[in-house]
Amino acid sequence: MKQTEKSSRRRRIFESIERIGAFSDGVFAVAITLLVLAIAVPALKGSPTNADLWHSLSSVWSHFLAYVLSFLIIGAFWYRHHDLFDYIERADPMLVWLNLFFLMIIAFIPYATSLLGRYGDLSLGVAIYGATMVVTSVLTLSLCLYATKGRRLVAHDFDYEFTYDFTVRYVSMIIVFLISIGIAVINPSAGLYFLAVLVITSPILDKLHPFHDTFIKWVSSVKGKEATAA
Numbered sequence: 001m002k003q004t005e006k007s008s009r010r011r012r013i014f015e016s017i018e019r020i021g022a023f024s025d026g027v028f029a030v031a032i033t034l035l036v037l038a039i040a041v042p043a044l045k046g047s048p049t050n051a052d053l054w055h056s057l058s059s060v061w062s063h064f065l066a067y068v069l070s071f072l073i074i075g076a077f078w079y080r081h082h083d084l085f086d087y088i089e090r091a092d093p094m095l096v097w098l099n100l101f102f103l104m105i106i107a108f109i110p111y112a113t114s115l116l117g118r119y120g121d122l123s124l125g126v127a128i129y130g131a132t133m134v135v136t137s138v139l140t141l142s143l144c145l146y147a148t149k150g151r152r153l154v155a156h157d158f159d160y161e162f163t164y165d166f167t168v169r170y171v172s173m174i175i176v177f178l179i180s181i182g183i184a185v186i187n188p189s190a191g192l193y194f195l196a197v198l199v200i201t202s203p204i205l206d207k208l209h210p211f212h213d214t215f216i217k218w219v220s221s222v223k224g225k226e227a228t229a230a
Helices: 001-015 017-037 048-056 061-087 091-117 123-151 161-184 189-209 212-219 225-230
Strands: none
Touching: 001 189, 017 061, 017 161, 061 091, 061 123, 061 161, 091 123, 123 161, 123 189, 161 189, 161 212
């Protein structure tokens, strides 16, 4: 009897999607706020002039660029995470842990951004930033595929086109970030600017619909215990 009550209590905790969403939003809010703290206010001595202040600010323009880039990227991750969890109706331990690992990397982005702002002219600085985004994208995609494959944690009438579009978007991001890391080894600045390709990659792939039918067939398949539970 006690074991049954314990299992039931555990199920209720993991089915509390609202708490998972609230916790996730809190981590996103902290991470996106920490970005601006990496931009140090110039410490000018004596009687500084406007020209002195402008010179000091212009010397750290890379910090502002890294801030804007990471703010937009974290905002995009938050938007897609929120979109995904609107479809998820229940959770299990695996989803909770995947989400925790995802949030752990989200919280790391401000540090990677600081490295990029300070050492954006070094290949390692750009590579660490790109690797952080690769891991974040992989975990985001893993959340979506785990929750929606075979309609594991979503409604019985869930549309798999959402999973396909989600996958296309994040696979393209992963490819772009990986290429940027490779380019950064040769030219750090070029590797950083290559990230602009993100703006045009997803729309192109959305129109091409690569491997659409094969993917839909795979993601809609249900096997083993999942098929029995369904």
